[in-house]
Amino acid sequence: MPEFTSYAAGTPSWVDHATKDIGASNSFYGALFGWEAEDQGEEMGHYTIMRKGGKTVAGNMMAMTEDQPSAWVSYVSVEDADATVALAKKAGAMVFVEPMDVSDIGRMAIFADPTGAAIGVWQPKTFQGAELANEPESFAWSELNTRDVPAAKTFYSEVFGWEPNDLDMGDMRYTEWKFGDKS
Numbered sequence: 001m002p003e004f005t006s007y008a009a010g011t012p013s014w015v016d017h018a019t020k021d022i023g024a025s026n027s028f029y030g031a032l033f034g035w036e037a038e039d040q041g042e043e044m045g046h047y048t049i050m051r052k053g054g055k056t057v058a059g060n061m062m063a064m065t066e067d068q069p070s071a072w073v074s075y076v077s078v079e080d081a082d083a084t085v086a087l088a089k090k091a092g093a094m095v096f097v098e099p100m101d102v103s104d105i106g107r108m109a110i111f112a113d114p115t116g117a118a119i120g121v122w123q124p125k126t127f128q129g130a131e132l133a134n135e136p137e138s139f140a141w142s143e144l145n146t147r148d149v150p151a152a153k154t155f156y157s158e159v160f161g162w163e164p165n166d167l168d169m170g171d172m173r174y175t176e177w178k179f180g181d182k183s
Helices: 022-033 081-090 149-160
Strands: 012-019 036-039 048-052 055-062 071-077 094-102 106-112 118-124 163-169 172-178
Touching (some): 012 022, 022 036, 022 055, 081 094, 081 149, 094 118
Antiparallel strands (some): 012 071, 048 055
C-alpha cells in the first residue's frame, strides 16, 4: 500500500474539491470511493478531510464565492509558498489566493498558470499531504489540458523545476512532466 509521511518539494502532495453542496459531495465520494468524511469544524470553515482506511486521501470544502465552479485542485509541495508564488507571478501566473497560513498545519496559495489552469502550492508544517496515494480510490495522477503547451512547458519548468518529456501517441503528442526520474 503506497503510504506517505512526507513529500519532496516539487511533488504533488494533495488534492481538494470545492463544491456548492458539501454534504452531497461527501456522500457522493463516500459511495464512489469508500471515503470517510471528517469535518474539521467551524474554525476550519468546515473543511472536510476525506479518509480511506483511516488514511488521508483528499479534502472537500465549500466553494469560496457564488461564481466559483465545483472543481478539483492539485497542490504541489513546496519549501516556501511565498517564494513560489513570487516566482509564479514572474512567470505569468494570476494569483487567486495569496499565500496564507492554514492554522498550524501549513501555508498554501492557489494561482492559475498562463494557460488558465488552477494549481495550488502547499508548504507543510504539521500536515504533509495525502497519507495514501497512487492506488485505487486515492489520488494518482493530474493532467493539464491546454491549447498552449509551449507556455505550460515554460511555466512549470520555471516554477517547479519540472522537465517536459514529449511522447508520440499516434495522432497526438502527449507531454509528461518529470521531476527527477519520476513522472
